Amino acid sequence: MIDRLCMVFILMTSFSIIGQKDSANIVKRTYTTAVLPHDIHIVIDGDLSDDGWNVVEWDGGFTVFDPNNGEPPSQRTKFKITYDDRFLYVAVRCYDSVPSNIEKRLARRDNFAGDWIEINIDSYNDKRTGFSFNVSAAGVKGDEFISRNGDYWDDSWNPIWYTAANIDDEGWTAEMKIPFSQLKFGKKQEQVWGLQLNRRYFRGEERSLWQPMQRDAPGWVSEFGMLKGLIDIQPQKQLEIQPFVVNQFDTYPAEENNPFRDGDDFRLNGGLDAKIGITNDLTLDLTVNPDFGQVDADPGAIALDGFQIFFEERRPFFIENKNIFDYEFADGNDNLFYSRRIGRDPQGFVVGNDVGFVDQPKNSTILGAAKFSGKTKNGWSLGLLESVTGNMYAEVQDTLGGRRKELVEPLTNYLVGRVQKDFNDRNSFVGGIFTATNRNLPDNLDFLRKEAYSGGFDFRHSWKERNYYLEGNLVGSHIVGSEEAIERTQKSITHLFQRVDAGHVEVDSNRTSLSGTGGKLEAGKAGGGNWRYNGGVIWRSPELELNDVGFLRQADEIKQYASLRRLFLRPTNFFRTAQMELEQYTTYDFEGNYNRIQYEFQGFINYKNNWWTEVGAAHKPRIYSNTVLRGGPRWRWSEENFWYLFFGSDARKKFNFTLGYVNSQAAEDNFSLVRYVLRFNYQPFDAFSLSVSSEYEENPNKTQYVMEASFNNTPRYVTANIDQRTFNTSIRFNYSLNSNLSIQYYGEPFISRGTYTDFNYVEDPIAEKLKDRVTLYSDGQISRINGGSSYMVDEDIDGVTDYEIEDPDFSYVQFRSNLVLRWEYVPGSEIFLVWSQGVVGFGDPTETLGRNLDNQILGQKKENTFLLKATYRFIL
Structure with a gap:
């Protein structure tokens, strides 16, 4: 790995001394x-x-x-x-x-x-x-x-x-x-x-x-x-107060004998947002009992790999000044602050033989939040966020008709502090961040972490008219909790300390804390001439944990990466602009296992008529994973090649479109992905616009993980051939009566279906050939009783069932929509009239996507929310 890093920085140094022509000096x-x-x-x-x-x-x-x-x-x-x-x-x-x-x-x-x-x-x-x-x-x-x-x-x-x-x-x-x-x-x-x-x-x-x-x-x-x-203009301290009131009426299909689902609910709610200028540079934002009823629903998604799904923040209070609090320390979505943790779905649940019906809250109530942020004339960027979410209770009716409440999410305090300082004529900065999550935990929620802290230091230095840069960061985390909570953390898919072939990590059921580190170091060329390049290294130690108020997909990884890009900025008779890019990366775990290498090419061209084409291809000759078998041994995928092609028409036209195709194929048909994309925008007249984005994909995989069983007191990792098909469409239209009054609609049906066949078990997880990695069950080893929901496995064919495989077939269906009338009747003050619809269900995996769309979305009675929200912004 050291040799690879040295090669990256040698290449970068070589390109920096090639006779490139930087930007000409332009008079200010x-x-x-x-x-x-x-x-x-x-x-x-x-x-x-x-x-x-x-x-x-x-x-x-x-x-x-x-x-x-x-x-x-x-x-x-x-x-x-x-x-x-x-x-x-x-x-x-x-x-x-x-x-x-x-x-x-x-x-x-x-x-x-x-x-x-x-x-x-x-x-x-x-x-x-x-x-x-x-x-x-x-x-x-x-x-x-x-x-x-x-x-x-x-x-x-x-x-x-x-x-x-x-x-x-x-x-x-x-x-x-x-x-x-x-x-x-x-x-x-x-x-x-x-x-x-x-x-x-x-x-x-x-x-x-x-x-x-x-x-x-x-x-x-x-x-x-x-x-x-x-x-002699005087800095003016900002003072704004924005109270709001919300009327909400929900309707939904009534459930027989369920007192919590009688068909409709009504609530009247109110709250307050405020913005107070502490100085002209620094502002204090406050929110009490915020309401986000007019916010678009999250897009549909399903993850068979077990990892959490990242959703963009849509709530206004957390979006504003988001740039100050961001601390993206690695790649992807890894961040020390992921505001969607605040107000999250309750993590507790109600169980028991006497439980009849449960009214589970959908999210945690934010009792209040304050955000102090801004930037001073001396180059200090400051941010401090404090938020408290309240105790959340599920209401339970037992089998005898009695009522009680059970705590499913504890009182929780979130704190995020961020600072950066510019220097060197604003060409450089250094900064830091600190986060803290503290929960008031009762015994029944002791599986949650009681305390979680993270901190980081970051910097960036630019030189030669900001054309070259060196940047990096260092992060650390420390979590505290019961033995159960820390053991659950060690076994979570982010960490998987229980991996049977890992010599550098193991589960310690007596631990009550865990500490880890991560970081990034990168250098490159950001401007000047037609060439851009960068290279660096990222690491996340096995013990790093950020998912209380941050986002971390996977720990235990070291990644080296490099890229080289050529820009074509001067228009010709053929194109307006174009670029080509080469990328390469490798990954290792902290035991030194060489897990992956990838080479990728990307190209983009914007033609003279404003149509465009984007193309890319990649080769992955080595793909190992520590997570596929969910705590089992390291797994090897067959080598993969993928390519994609997108092209689109002139976005200025009243009708414009994008067509896309993605194709990924692994050797030996281990897995594949085919995706078709269609997007179009249509604006027949100035006041109305319509956009549609549709995707259909097929994602078969001969070794999709199913479960872990025990055979003769040894682990048995079961996989199968999955035929997965997914379709989703997002539809938006906007009608503007004037620049301050508009009607907007958003709707998205999402359908994903997976059927499993050819069940098999892992024989040699890192064998070169697929046939040596897994062994198919014979007809005599696996059977299914008519009408049963499980497969019976008699692996040694002695007439006794050794273990069962619960039928993993699925068909997940979701529909979400928002129809919003927005009127900014005076600057900063608004009225929202919202109609939201939704349905979530499970279709028949043996049916087509189209039939499940008809049965589960078009043919189902939907949940409706009617909401009227009014705000008034006082400027004092």
Whole structure:
């Protein structure tokens, strides 16, 4: 492994000294604003005739960013900026030679459709973060918080500001009025902020910028020009209070004799969100009894490998300022903070011979949460989050008709602290994170961990105009609990200390704590010229555990990786842009087992007509897994090859589509995957849009894990040939009556069916040939009684059943939908009217997907939720 790492860094060093041409030095532009006289006012109506605009000069000189970088744009753009003691005012004139062809598509907030103009402001002047305000020719507003030098744009940030647009015979105009309270800056006599304006000319699919920028730049915010002339503006502490009230009515199929499922429920709920400016830089967000009823349902998913499924955060309180709290320390979704743990499904359950009916809560109630976050003028990014979820009880009716409550989720406190500090002229930063989870555990929930702590240190250093970088992190975890809780952790699929052939880990049933480490070290080239590359190493020790308030899929892994990418940034007569990339990685466990190596190629091309193609292929000559047999010995898969091809039409058109195909094949037909993808968007008129995304896949596997049995006091690992087929479709439409009133629908049917045949048991799990890895049961060894739900195995054929295999066939069906009317009746205050439907069921595995769709979704009475939520945002 050391030889491989040395080779990676030698290659990286070699490429760094090849005569590549870095970005040419571009002169930073400056716009100098002036204060608006107290007796002059600007009305935000899209009309630029107000006298207030005469106090400042126009600036223009935009240049093309994409596609013909550096050339004059097809249409001219100019702007003005002025201010008073509370607001920043922006006026933009977007010339258009054919005003009747300006694309003015209506959409919900933060849907950037048609022609638009955007202003980006780096009021911290840290060259990494910024605030983005966008308005389309139809008057639809958008706003995002920019972080990681443009790598992350958070559209959940919804500040209060004012804008309007107007189309005239010269093109179209836009006005913006941005409160200083929505920006963050320190106290100085003169503010110097980063500034960029970005125009999308829709017909030509052209982006033009005020501050010229090379396509090979290493970032976005670091390339901004400067805004000067802001004299003696005072930082303004933000104080916003947003109470809400919710009426909810649920209907569902009644269950006979079940007192908890009588057909309908009604509840009235209320809560409060608040935003308090401690300083102009730092904000305290509070929420009491939050409601997330208008949030989209999670997509359907099923995991046969036993690992947990990662779902994106959708709840507004946790999404806002998410970038400050993120600590992605490895690859994939591994993170020290995974906010979906807060308010999770209760982990306890009710059992007993006297249990009749149970009313199990669907999620844990968040009693309250507070989030202190922001960034100071000195380059300190700070974040502190505290949340408490309450005791959750399942209500039980016993077989004699008596009632009682049982605790299924304890009172739990979550704490997350995050800090980063910029230095070296904002080219470098160091940071840290600390998390704590503490549960008030009674005896019946002693299988949960009582305490869980994690911490980390991270850094990034960039040099040579930020084109080169070195970054890394180090994390540690410590969990405390009962002997049962720690033993369950050791045996979980994340760890599997019980693996029979592992010499470096073993289950210790007397332990009451566990500590582990992980980390990452990476170096590479992020900008300048046409080449990009990186390489590094990631490790997760066997004892690392983050799943109390973080996300960790698998521990006990060391991974080396490297990639090399070639960009084609200058348009030709054939394409606008293109790129090719080569990737390679290997993995080991902490015992030194060499588990995997993969080589992959990826390519992308955006043609001159804005159609595009994406293609990729990979070869995996070595695939070993420590987890397939769920605590059994290390398993070998046959070598695998896969490839994919996607292509799509011009996304600007009223109808556009994507077609995709994925094919994976393992040697000896060990397993395979075939996936078909169809996506399309249709916007027949400006106010209405429809999108559909469908996938169908077939995923057969001759050695799908089924169970572990005991034969003659030795473990027997049973696998089988599975024929798995999955279909899902997500449907969305949006109808906008105006820029503040819209109706949106989301629906997704999900069906997955698996049937098992050719049962077999593991003979030699790391044999080269598949026929040597497993042995098929003969007809005399396995049988199934008519109508029975299990297979009987008489392995030694002595007439006595040695063990049973419960029928693993399945057909899982789920449907979720939301119909939401959203009205922002005043800026920042909203009314939601929501109708949600859902059904979850189990179909007949012997039936087709289509018949199960008909029987279990179309033919079933669904659960309905009708919700009315009203908020009002007080600005004090």
